């Protein structure tokens with residue numbers, strides 16, 4: 743059997759073991775996975791929101 747590989751959770755930095763059993767890898771937990779996804783989604787929303795706002799202003803002018 744291969745030695746377990748250690749990985750750092752990209753969200754909280756906690757060092758954990760990468761296993762096929764961990765559905766959240768490379769994150770340490772569901773919580774960290776959700777946290778990272780929410781941060782990414784928020785960023786997308788801000789960019790999209792600003793773009794739409796600019797379009798509306800352009801049309802009015």
Ligand SMILES: [Zn+2]
Pocket residue numbers: 751752753754755756769770771774
């Ligand atoms: Zn984590």
